[in-house]
Amino acid sequence: MPWDIETPAVVVDTTRLERNLDRMQALAASTGAALRPHAKTHKCLEVGRRQLAHGATGLTVATLAEAEAFVADGCPSVFIAYPLWAAAGTRPARLAALRERAELRVGVDSAAGAGALAAAAPGVRVLIEVDSGQHRSGVPVAQVTALAAECRALGLDVIGAFTHPGHAYGKPDLAGVAAAAADERAALTAAGAALEGLTHDAPVLSGGSTPTAEGGVAAPLTEVRPGTYVFGDRQQLVLSGLTEHDIALVVAARVVSAPRPGEAVLDCGSKALSSDRPGWLKGHGLILEAPEATIVMLSEEHAVVHGLTTPLRVGDLVRVVPNHVCPVANLASELLTADGEELTGRWQVRARH
Amino acid sequence: MPWDIETPAVVVDTTRLERNLDRMQALAASTGAALRPHAKTHKCLEVGRRQLAHGATGLTVATLAEAEAFVADGCPSVFIAYPLWAAAGTRPARLAALRERAELRVGVDSAAGAGALAAAAPGVRVLIEVDSGQHRSGVPVAQVTALAAECRALGLDVIGAFTHPGHAYGKPDLAGVAAAAADERAALTAAGAALEGLTHDAPVLSGGSTPTAEGGVAAPLTEVRPGTYVFGDRQQLVLSGLTEHDIALVVAARVVSAPRPGEAVLDCGSKALSSDRPGWLKGHGLILEAPEATIVMLSEEHAVVHGLTTPLRVGDLVRVVPNHVCPVANLASELLTADGEELTGRWQVRARH
Numbered sequence: 001m002p003w004d005i006e007t008p009a010v011v012v013d014t015t016r017l018e019r020n021l022d023r024m025q026a027l028a029a030s031t032g033a034a035l036r037p038h039a040k041t042h043k044c045l046e047v048g049r050r051q052l053a054h055g056a057t058g059l060t061v062a063t064l065a066e067a068e069a070f071v072a073d074g075c076p077s078v079f080i081a082y083p084l085w086a087a088a089g090t091r092p093a094r095l096a097a098l099r100e101r102a103e104l105r106v107g108v109d110s111a112a113g114a115g116a117l118a119a120a121a122p123g124v125r126v127l128i129e130v131d132s133g134q135h136r137s138g139v140p141v142a143q144v145t146a147l148a149a150e151c152r153a154l155g156l157d158v159i160g161a162f163t164h165p166g167h168a169y170g171k172p173d174l175a176g177v178a179a180a181a182a183d184e185r186a187a188l189t190a191a192g193a194a195l196e197g198l199t200h201d202a203p204v205l206s207g208g209s210t211p212t213a214e215g216g217v218a219a220p221l222t223e224v225r226p227g228t229y230v231f232g233d234r235q236q237l238v239l240s241g242l243t244e245h246d247i248a249l250v251v252a253a254r255v256v257s258a259p260r261p262g263e264a265v266l267d268c269g270s271k272a273l274s275s276d277r278p279g280w281l282k283g284h285g286l287i288l289e290a291p292e293a294t295i296v297m298l299s300e301e302h303a304v305v306h307g308l309t310t311p312l313r314v315g316d317l318v319r320v321v322p323n324h325v326c327p328v329a330n331l332a333s334e335l336l337t338a339d340g341e342e343l344t345g346r347w348q349v350r351a352r353h
Numbered sequence: 354m355p356w357d358i359e360t361p362a363v364v365v366d367t368t369r370l371e372r373n374l375d376r377m378q379a380l381a382a383s384t385g386a387a388l389r390p391h392a393k394t395h396k397c398l399e400v401g402r403r404q405l406a407h408g409a410t411g412l413t414v415a416t417l418a419e420a421e422a423f424v425a426d427g428c429p430s431v432f433i434a435y436p437l438w439a440a441a442g443t444r445p446a447r448l449a450a451l452r453e454r455a456e457l458r459v460g461v462d463s464a465a466g467a468g469a470l471a472a473a474a475p476g477v478r479v480l481i482e483v484d485s486g487q488h489r490s491g492v493p494v495a496q497v498t499a500l501a502a503e504c505r506a507l508g509l510d511v512i513g514a515f516t517h518p519g520h521a522y523g524k525p526d527l528a529g530v531a532a533a534a535a536d537e538r539a540a541l542t543a544a545g546a547a548l549e550g551l552t553h554d555a556p557v558l559s560g561g562s563t564p565t566a567e568g569g570v571a572a573p574l575t576e577v578r579p580g581t582y583v584f585g586d587r588q589q590l591v592l593s594g595l596t597e598h599d600i601a602l603v604v605a606a607r608v609v610s611a612p613r614p615g616e617a618v619l620d621c622g623s624k625a626l627s628s629d630r631p632g633w634l635k636g637h638g639l640i641l642e643a644p645e646a647t648i649v650m651l652s653e654e655h656a657v658v659h660g661l662t663t664p665l666r667v668g669d670l671v672r673v674v675p676n677h678v679c680p681v682a683n684l685a686s687e688l689l690t691a692d693g694e695e696l697t698g699r700w701q702v703r704a705r706h
Contacts, residue, residue: 004441004442005441005442006417006441006442006443006444007438007441040653062653062654063654064359082609082654083609083610083618083667084609085360085607085609085620085667085668087668088357088358088359088360088607089357089358089359090359091359109610109612110610110611110612110667112666112667112668113609113610113667113668116668129610131612135613135657136610136618136650136652136655136657137609137610137612137618137655138610138612139612140612166652254438254441256435256436256437256438256466256490257436257462257463257466257482257489257490257491258463259462259463259484259490259491259492259493260488265436265489265490267438270627270629270680271680271683274623274627274628275623275627275628275629275630275680276623276628277628297489299489299519300393300415300679300680300683301393301415301416301435302489302490304488304489313465314436314438314463314465314466315438315440315465315466315469326653327623327624327628327653330624330653330684331683331684333705333706352686353686
């Protein structure tokens with residue numbers, strides 16, 4: 001690569017990004033579902049604006065700080081898809097300020113959380129989080145009616161239910177993703193029935209995850225919240241049917257040490273790539289210039305590469321496709337933009353907390 | 354805990370911090386070795402100042418940005434203990450600016466890296482990195498003389514050798530640490546002999562790592578570069594003989610979901626704790642309020658806890674000792690300070706890149 005840049009650096013190919021935005025918007029539109037992308041993947045105002053320009057109805061976020069950053073930039077509607085604890089510190093005031101500037105929706109999965117939210121943001125719109133099989137947060141379907149009734153009694157405006165089929169990431173094959181997508185549809189179908197009579201309008205039934213959405217958006221989902229699709233990553237090459245030509249973000253790194261034959265050290269350690277690695281994925285990233293090699297170990301500033309047959313020398317620049325792209329953006333302060341090999345600018349990562 | 358804070362938050366106990374600074378300074382002084390702490394652990398000007406006030410001769414850093422932050426704050430001497438690729442972008446100008454304000458030392462482990470450094474920062478002081486058994490960066494002892502001679506031919510000022518015995522982290526016992534410390538001493542002894550006649554003064558022989566230093570600093574080391582000792586972490590409870598009373602940094606987190614008996618979800622995901630976990634350590638952190646439990650899974654904003662017998666409820670605040678503290682500070686924008694249970698202030702994490 002001809003880039004004379006200081007490494008490690010995160011580089012986004014804007015042509016591929018646009019293609020990814022188009023593809024997901026079309027997938028959602030094919031069944032009339034709203035697309036509300038998860039902005040935690042990029043935390044970047046420029047990408048959020050593009051998502052909205054492509055037709056997204058609003059953005060999904062995980063934290064209050066992310067919501068604030070995108071709303072301050074003009075995003076008309078944000079969904080904090082997380083069981084936010086609303087009672088602490090300045091959160092009531094922050095929630096109030098947010099609601100003055102945008103439509104706000106918040107996730108709820110417990111009576112205690114709902115009580116704190118109702119006190120902090122009276123009457124705010126909520127979606128009940130339902131567990132579709134990941135067993136992280138979210139109530140079982142059997143508890144949706146009771147929790148929704150409790151929310152209503154607290155004065156909250158229940159508008160629907162949401163789930164994240166995170167177990168789609170558990171196995172390295174499309175069959176596992178399809179099974180998780182079926183779980184997602186089943187949980188939201190049941191949640192929709194459980195909310196009968198408890199919402200003013202037809203309930204929002206909001207699904208998530210790039211793998212299940214890339215496989216095709218289908219009823220009963222009225223909304224999808226994929227995040228990773230904007231950039232793609234090494235996990236998505238396996239789980240979403242993406243190819244290397246869909247990957248819109250790489251970590252540019254330099255060989256800084258090559259003390260043994262067939263080995264090298266890159267300057268993209270866990271501070272650039274993060275340590276995220278699903279158990280089924282070998283190594284810590286795909287080196288596009290040396291796909292035969294494995295990043296066997298990361299420390300903060302070192303990526304130790306084994307199994308090289310490509311002759312890499314100290315000073316060479318390589319591009320690494322990270323295992324999981326979301327923490328990579330979170331670890332960066334800026335993203336360089338490129339169109340093919342030409343560097344075109346830089347975007348700040350504004351919504352990091 | 355009585356703290357009304359927004360979580361996740363990183364909280365530093367300054368009384369314990371001071372005790373840790375005292376202890377390590379005394380360990381180094383016991384053999385007359387210089388202490389040059391690795392500032393990547395905290396990236397925080399206030400902690401760097403305290404280290405210097407306790408008697409550190411300077412600071413160790415991993416990146417140019419870290420060096421710049423501490424030098425701008427008045428640190429008189431920095432060692433970039435990393436085989437920095439000096440030729441890219443603005444690095445030559447940045448190195449020149451650094452050298453005007455402080456003593457600068459840089460690590461070297463290849464002729465190509467030395468060549469780039471000599472062009473970017475003519476005559477700068479360098480230490481040869483030697484591999485003492487981690488097999489990350491660093492040349493074998495047998496190559497020290499040749500590389501040092503090459504550095505001298507390039508006009509660089511060779512002042513010594515350094516190593517990081519990172520293999521001390523490979524096994525969960527003090528015997529493994531003692532073996533790595535023996536490797537560290539042996540490699541530096543051999544490097545010292547290999548540098549005979551190639552340095553102006555007696556060579557700096559610089560060792561590293563908190564586990565090997567906590568076990569006792571000994572000849573031939575003339576300098577030690579521990580980082581983690583300032584805060585301690587869950588790894589160091591095993592590797593350094595530290596106890597829970599030495600732990601000066603915790604991640605404060607709140608229970609945000611408790612959908613199943615014996616389980617809970619905390620809001621300290623991998624964005625707070627990082628995903629760092631050595632193979633020999635079960636789970637992603639120690640919950641001080643529920644030490645019986647295991648953090649079985651992290652996603653960015655969720656820590657899924659299993660095996661709870663402590664009755665944790667949604668909204669409860671807990672303190673988590675992270676597995677590895679360095680990435681935790683890197684992921685935070687500020688550290689809250691506390692004296693026991695009383696919150697006393699906040700420190701910015703200024704040197705994050």
